[in-house]
Amino acid sequence: MSQSSKSSPAAKVETAPNDRGVAADTADAESPAVPGAMEYDYTNFYFGAGSDAFALLEPFDDWWSEVKPAGYYLYELPLHTAPGTRVDVEDTKTGEIRRNLVNFASYNYLGLSYRPEVKQAIKDAVDVYGGGSSGSPILSGTTALHRQFAEEVAAFKGTEAAMIFPTGYSANVGTIAGLMRSGDLIVADQFAHASIVDGMILSKAKSRFFRHNRADDLERKLKGFDGKKLVIIEGVYSMDGDTPPLEEIVEVCQRHGARLMIDEAHSAFVFGETGKGVSEAQGFDDAIDIHLGTFSKSLGGQGGYIAGSERLINYLRGFSRSRFFSCALSPVVVAGLRKALELARQEPELRDQLWANVKTMQGLLADAGVPMGDSTSQVIPIMVRDDARVFAMGEDLFREGVFINPVKYPAVGKHKSRFRMSISAAHTQEDLEEGAAAIVRVLQRYGICP
Ligand SMILES: Cc1ncc(COP(=O)(O)O)c(C=O)c1O
Incomplete structure (x- = not known):
């Protein structure tokens, strides 16, 4: 420096x-x-x-240089292809385009973003609606497509109603700050996503965090508070890939009169018998008061939703400022999402293929002694726990044909650095084997695995 x-x-x-x-x-x-x-x-x-x-x-610039x-530089590398299982990525350090990298960095869990049917639906919508919605959803920004899609999301989730947001981020911020006020209490899992944390800050409610997945600690945080209480958890934790113990959490919430919200950004459309999410997989769909999710992960598009009772959605329609005061999602994106949701519902074999791929990758990495934390999902952390060297390893991986996200503090705790791997139903056996071999080679070089 x-x-x-x-x-x-x-x-x-x-x-x-x-x-x-x-x-x-x-x-x-x-x-x-x-x-x-x-x-x-x-x-x-x-x-x-x-x-x-x-x-x-100036000091930031100095540091950054x-x-x-x-x-x-490994962040914000420009892709020159769709976020498929193989990608061409620009190396901004050398100016080269690195071609045909095995992609474990994109969220495209079901491989839907580039399906021909989705692309065709988008093209058709462009002809009718043009590029953007040109208005807030409460003014001129709601098209017939938005309305139909909200109804389809509610039908899929099995709730009375649903509401669409421009992003998953704004869904969290708008819902939490739209519902909770100063003097109320919000308790979230300590690994809650930044958009949940920002919603909590914006709400001005008293904010507390319970130890990750520990219902006993949640109980300690709720105990004795006499007022409105909201508990927030995730379906799949975005950096760890593990799931919450819903039975215990629901029981504590019910005993303390707290409402429960679950962010299924990474679990909706992939977990559960019909793909509704972890709430369905664990049999607690009806015990959740607010279902939240994104369209940017499994559906490969963009946007967020909340689903719940008609009254909840009606209230938040008026109080979710991140939706009210922001332009509606482009109708073109909505058209692609409607087709992606239809495909996800019609092709349960996509979920089967995803879980088969997850099992294959877990096996390949486990056999080589790669540390994977407590993941039970398509989000697999490869634990490095070496903040200083995670980028050096990331560079090696990039040069050796793997596109994967290095993650370090403050996105995760200090000395919890890792690579965050996303598995897709679209990965072939060859993608998985080639990617795993490169990862193991690099981890061995740095003494992370034997
Ligand atoms: C748990 C969780 N919630 C919300 C979001 C925000 O979603 P989006 O990227 O669609 O805005 C993310 C994004 O990664 C996430 O992991």
Whole structure:
């Protein structure tokens, strides 16, 4: 790191909260007295001295110019193909296009985003509706497609009603802040996604976090609070790939009069007998008060939804500011989503293929001794637990034909760095074997597996 940034405000700044509401472990006994650039992260540039609102721009820029070529360039790499199981990706460090990489980075769990039927539905909609919806959903932005799709989502989820948001992020923020007020209590799992955390902050309700998947700790956090209570969990945790113990959580919520919301961003359309999600897979669909999900993962499109009672949706129609004050999803996207949902419902074999692929990959990695945390889903974390070297390994993987996301603090806790692998129903046996072999080779090089 350059001398100027060593003595910059970054060295003295207060650590910012991380993205998952988890208290950061900032004390690292082995850190050198003057950390190198890669020891810093985004949180070091969150607070800083000075009265100029731009005071942090220069130290951040200084830091960025050092860490980008050292590994951060692996984020925002431009794809030159659809997010299929093989992708061509631009290497922004060398300017080359790396071709035919095995893709474990995209969320396209059922391979629907580039299906010919979906593309045709999108093309047909362009001819009728043009590119965008040109209005908020409550003014001019609701097309017939939006309305039909909301009804189809409600029918799929088996709820009275559903409402569509421009993104999964805005669905969380708009729902949580639309429902809860200052003086209320929200308790979320400590691994809750940033969009849940942001909704909690925006609501101004008292926000607490319970230990991951621990119903006993949830009970401690709810106990004694006399007022409106909302508990928020996820169906599949986005960085860990594990699922919540619904029976225990539902029981605690019911005993304490708390409403329960589940974010099924990664589990809707893939878990359960009919694909409704983890709530269906564990038999607690009716015990959930607010079902939330996204269309950006298993349906390979964009947008978010909430599903629940007619009254809930009616209320939130008026109070979800992230929907009310934002342009509706493009009708073109909605047309693609309607076809993708139809295919997901008509082709349960896609889910069977996904779970077969997950089993294959789990077997290939387990046989090689690769640490995978507690994942029980298509989201497989490959635990590196070495914040300093995760990017070096990421570069090796990229050069050796694998496109996969390196994840480090603040997206996960300190010293919990990992690669986040997404399996798709579309992966072939060859994709899985070739990708797993490259991963094992690189992990062995760094002593992560034997
Ligand atoms: C659990 C969870 N909720 C919400 C979101 C936001 O969804 P979207 O990307 O569709 O805005 C994500 C995105 O990764 C997520 O993992």
